[in-house]
Amino acid sequence: MPDSPGELAFSARGIRNTMQFSSRPTRRTLLKAAGATALATPAVLAAAAPQAAAVGQTDAAEERSYDVIVIGAGFAGITAARELCAQGKRVLVLEARDRVGGRTWTGSFAGHLVERGGTWVEPTQPHLGPELKRYSLALEEDLPVDRVLLPTPKGPGQFTPEEGFGRIGAVMDRMFEGSREYFEKPFTPLYRADLLQSLDRLTLRDRLTQLSLTAEEELAINGQTAIYSGGSSKDGAFTMFAHWWALAGWNNAGWNDTQRWRIAKGTGALLGAMIAEAAPTIRLNTAVTTVTDTGTRVYVTVKSGVTYSASKAVVAVPANVWPSIKFTPTLPAALTAAGSQGVAVKNAVKLWIHARKGAGRFYGQGAEGGTPIPMVIPFKETSQGMLYVAFSTDPTLDPQSIPQVKAAVQKVGVDLDILGLYTHDWGRDPYARGGWAFRKPGQLTTLYPDVTNPKGLLAFASGDIANGWSGFIDGAIESGLRAARQTLGAT
Numbered sequence: 001m002p003d004s005p006g007e008l009a010f011s012a013r014g015i016r017n018t019m020q021f022s023s024r025p026t027r028r029t030l031l032k033a034a035g036a037t038a039l040a041t042p043a044v045l046a047a048a049a050p051q052a053a054a055v056g057q058t059d060a061a062e063e064r065s066y067d068v069i070v071i072g073a074g075f076a077g078i079t080a081a082r083e084l085c086a087q088g089k090r091v092l093v094l095e096a097r098d099r100v101g102g103r104t105w106t107g108s109f110a111g112h113l114v115e116r117g118g119t120w121v122e123p124t125q126p127h128l129g130p131e132l133k134r135y136s137l138a139l140e141e142d143l144p145v146d147r148v149l150l151p152t153p154k155g156p157g158q159f160t161p162e163e164g165f166g167r168i169g170a171v172m173d174r175m176f177e178g179s180r181e182y183f184e185k186p187f188t189p190l191y192r193a194d195l196l197q198s199l200d201r202l203t204l205r206d207r208l209t210q211l212s213l214t215a216e217e218e219l220a221i222n223g224q225t226a227i228y229s230g231g232s233s234k235d236g237a238f239t240m241f242a243h244w245w246a247l248a249g250w251n252n253a254g255w256n257d258t259q260r261w262r263i264a265k266g267t268g269a270l271l272g273a274m275i276a277e278a279a280p281t282i283r284l285n286t287a288v289t290t291v292t293d294t295g296t297r298v299y300v301t302v303k304s305g306v307t308y309s310a311s312k313a314v315v316a317v318p319a320n321v322w323p324s325i326k327f328t329p330t331l332p333a334a335l336t337a338a339g340s341q342g343v344a345v346k347n348a349v350k351l352w353i354h355a356r357k358g359a360g361r362f363y364g365q366g367a368e369g370g371t372p373i374p375m376v377i378p379f380k381e382t383s384q385g386m387l388y389v390a391f392s393t394d395p396t397l398d399p400q401s402i403p404q405v406k407a408a409v410q411k412v413g414v415d416l417d418i419l420g421l422y423t424h425d426w427g428r429d430p431y432a433r434g435g436w437a438f439r440k441p442g443q444l445t446t447l448y449p450d451v452t453n454p455k456g457l458l459a460f461a462s463g464d465i466a467n468g469w470s471g472f473i474d475g476a477i478e479s480g481l482r483a484a485r486q487t488l489g490a491t
């Protein structure tokens with residue numbers, strides 16, 4: 001394998017000088033590289049990837065034949081690539097964007113490291129926790145909130161954190177009653193398929209209706225059920241949220257912990273460390289258009305018309321993106337259905353709001369349908385004020401518009417003096433076509449386990465089709481580990 005600039009698409013700045021590969025890196029060089037890269041990673045992800053991509057495009061003596069091609073350089077794809085490299089496979093990662101990370105994206109805003117996509121991690125998550133240890137990555141806790149704003153029948157109400165989160169938790173306890181039975185083994189989600197068949201047909205709205213909530217209770221929860229399921233509680237499967245609840249330990253404290261910790265150096269630090277250890281060949285700006293499995297070899301053609309081939313391939317693009325790639329033969333029924341129905345929520349905008357001092361460390365939740373921004377969370381104090389992270393699944397919101405964002409947050413009960421915004425619209429992003437995974441009614445019981453199985457020479461990896469933490473980075477890592485095992489033939 002030539003040590004060409006194109007082959008080392010991830011090495012343009014900082015790493016290039018420290019990584020010395022022979023044609024196949026030894027364990028020792030990998031470890032050396034890991035140390036060097038772990039230090040350089042945030043800069044690499046924030047800044048170097050675009051330059052590296054340009055380098056990757058100009059490789060004249062490009063190699064086109066590999067053991068395994070991995071399509072997509074998010075956590076699922078990079079995990080699979082690392083595991084395959086560790087087994088001595090020559091791996092090519094093809095990535096459509098000018099950066100790695102996919103739906104995770106560490107950047108900087110108002111002088112702070114921020115995430116435009118996936119952020120919170122829980123050290124007890126079984127696939128992510130060991131990765132944090134492996135690369136010695138520290139976590140940072142979010143700011144504690146000093147008050148909670150929740151909608152009430154009389155308008156936005158202000159509560160102490162104990163009261164406010166207590167209200168939400170009390171409804172959740174009722175909502176997920178029985179989940180210890182129907183999700184008895186949360187990482188084997190269909191272990192009690194007998195109990196789940198009928199539950200999986202329910203939307204979150206159906207479940208709220210079953211509970212005959214008071215107006216206060218309904219308003220304490222429906223902003224969350226709506227935002228997680230992509231805009232309306234009528235869209236998301238009740239079993240999806242119940243599954244998260246079960247994975248978090250079947251209780252509110254565990255669930256709250258899933259949104260409390262961040263990787264101090266950013267998600268990019270973890271991904272960069274994984275890449276440095278494995279040193280796969282990564283080609284950025286290389287969108288895959290067709291994948292042909294002849295039964296003996298996989299041919300992968302990219303937008304420029306170049307075709308690469310390999311003995312096997314791992315498809316690690318989001319499920320919502322599967323329909324944009326031409327697969328021959330066509331994908332099995334479960335994957336076709338998942339792709340056409342979509343698994344990740346269609347509209348998902350994450351906003352970073354920098355506001356002048358004044359509003360303080362509030363957690364704000366709006367009512368379903370009451371505001372285009374039903375969730376606002378304090379992040380960090382800045383020299384001028386405060387950074388907040390907020391979410392919207394309303395396609396009518398212009399997330400770049402300060403007046404629109406201000407008006408939306410006012411409906412939560414706070415008047416922010418906004419200094420700036422930093423956003424990404426994942427729904428309009430052609431290589432995501434949506435945000436976090438949130439299954440629709442029926443998807444768990446009709447698509448699983450088929451959607452996780454390999455087909456011919458292809459294995460599928462995505463945080464959208466994890467057995468456990470779908471919709472989370474942990475799930476992406478889980479799926480990458482699984483796809484690597486399947487590719488190696490050790491399912």
Ligand SMILES: Cc1cc2nc3c(=O)[nH]c(=O)nc-3n(C[C@H](O)[C@H](O)[C@H](O)COP(=O)(O)OP(=O)(O)OC[C@H]3O[C@@H](n4cnc5c(N)ncnc54)[C@H](O)[C@@H]3O)c2cc1C
Pocket residue numbers: 071072073074075076077094095096097100101102103104116117118119120121286287288289316317318321325348349350426430431432434435436437461462463464470471472473474475476
């Ligand atoms: C706004 C937001 C907030 C989130 N919050 C959290 C959170 O707090 N905690 C948490 O754990 N998770 C969170 N998630 C979910 C988490 O980010 C994802 O589950 C995880 O990153 C998915 O990883 P993946 O590798 O499966 O997919 P992706 O990260 O989407 O990676 C797929 C890769 O495939 C590439 N690709 C697409 N099409 C092609 C093509 N044709 N050719 C080549 N490459 C292609 C993409 O560019 C991308 O790099 C959040 C997600 C979003 C969007």
